[in-house]
Amino acid sequence: MTLAIRHVRVTPIAFRDPPLLNAAGIHEPWALRSIIEIETACGRVGINETYGDLPMLDALAKAAPALQGLSPWDLNTMEDRVAALVSPAKTGSEFLGEQISLAPGTHVSKNVAKVISAFEVAMLDLQGQLAGAPIVDLLGGAARDAVPFSAYLFFKHAEHIDKTRTEYLPDPWGEGITPEQMVAQARRMIDQYGFKSIKLKAGALPPEQEVAAMLALAQAFPGAPLRIDPNANWTVATSLKVVEQLRGVLEYYEDPAPGLDGMAAVARESDVPLATNMVVTDYKEFADNVRLGCPVRIVLSDHHYWGGLRTTQQLACLCQTFDMGLSMHSNSHLGISLTAMTHLAASVPHLAYACDTHYPWQDDEVVQGGRLKFEDGSLRVPRTPGLGVQIDPEALARLHDNYQHCGIRNRDDLGQMRKYDPTFTGKQPRY
Known part of the structure; x- marks a missing residue:
């Protein structure tokens, strides 16, 4: 046929x-x-x-x-x-x-x-x-015409360290280490994309420096929902100290301590809702969280590793049943992945928070027409058949050529960090 x-x-x-x-x-x-x-x-x-x-x-x-x-x-x-x-x-x-x-x-x-x-x-x-x-209609129709995303801030260096590679030019976003630099990073991202909420990737610097950055963001953007995500790099004691220092600042607290037991220990002593993309990542772990009384209150789903769009809709129903929030995790991605996220998020009535996206950190694209356009911090749901985006063959060939010559075949943040600091162990939790 x-x-x-x-x-x-x-x-x-x-x-x-x-x-x-x-x-x-x-x-x-x-x-x-x-x-x-x-x-x-x-x-x-x-x-x-x-x-x-x-x-x-x-x-x-x-x-x-x-x-x-x-x-x-x-x-x-x-x-x-x-x-x-x-x-x-x-x-x-x-x-x-x-x-x-x-x-x-x-x-x-x-x-x-x-x-x-x-x-x-x-x-x-x-x-x-x-x-x-459009795919959103195959999933039951659009609960919203546009999907909100969050500004996703990172502490960062001004450039990659390997000066022998001439293509490693200074990054246009510059350095992001001090509170003032992080406020400037957020302001640039919000001015460019219109995001209404802000997430800070933490766990990289001593906690007191990251707390100072969050407090500076809270002062610079009063009323903006703020989140922090140290990727389980803090002990329970540090997690509780930080959440007390950020009292009244956080919309939610993402993966502060390792493991579901660590998250439960934080939840027992804090009234800030905990979110995760690390300890509730499949239905078995969802059940474990329920058995513990739902210390994790917000699941940050990712259709790439949950098993697709349809199963994420099922997850949304479970979150609603157990009075839990739902949003979406992101990895470094281009427009096809971001468009799939947008169809899915639009189809889920129980979407409680703006979604994550790394998209502002990427400057390339593989779809026809180039970079997707955010409007007031959101992406409109495509109404053309299917995903609503098509591959640009020339862009695909160019990005495949990058793959052929870049020399990287497995992501290795630890190995890259040792180019900056040979003693770096990556031990977790570190603080």
Whole structure:
């Protein structure tokens, strides 16, 4: 039949990433992604964007034959076939060297969910094209016409350290270390994109410096919802000290201490709601959180490692049932991924907070028409069939060439940080 899937193309890409600091170290000069193209016998192509590290590329290659001959509508069979072909035991890939996991999307244990999500979005794109409807309508319709996103601030260096590479020019955002610099970073991002809320990635500098930055942001942007995320790099004692210092400042407190037990210990002593993308990352962990009385009050979902758009809608229903909030986590991504997030967030009535996005930190794009445009801090939901974006072939070729020559195949923030500080261990929690 002409609707049958006949080919799956996976193209790894790389694009420039600034020297952003986090609990694991510092971003490398190149971020890795992969572009998925699922083609039917009649020539229609559905697209998606996902992780681009070697374990993910290996898993995608193993799973691609599972789609041969399937209808784009047969998502259940796709999921069964992927689960049969892909598992941590069958990927044949493990992380190279020392790795610190800041999010489960980096771990091979999530490969089945990640591959299912990668294929699901591309198949939904095909379904939307065939039905003449945007993906948001396939998911039940839009609960909102535009999706709010948050300014995502990072402590950062002014440039990558490797001066032997002439392409590593000073980053246009400059240094972000002092409170004054972080206020300037926020003001520039808000002026450019219109964001209404602010998130600070913490866990990189001594806590007192990060608290000073948050207090400066609160003074500079009175009334703006503020969040802080140290990626579980603080002990329970430090987490409680910080939340007391930021009393009256925080909208929510994201992953201050390691593990669900650590989060529960913080929750018992603090009335600021705790959010996570680290300790509630699948339905088993969701159940564990419920059994503990829901110390985590806000789940920051990520369809890339939760298993796709449809399962995230199910997660939203569970969050509503247990009186928990829902928003979305982000990784370094381009417009295809951001558009999929936008369709999903628009389809979820129970979206309690503005979503995360790294998009302002990237200056490249793979979709036709170039960079997506934020309006007043939000992205409008596409109304054209499917995802509503298409691949720019020239851009894809250029970004694939970046991948071929950048020399990076697995994200390694720890190794990159050791170029700045050879004694850096990445021990967590550090403070």
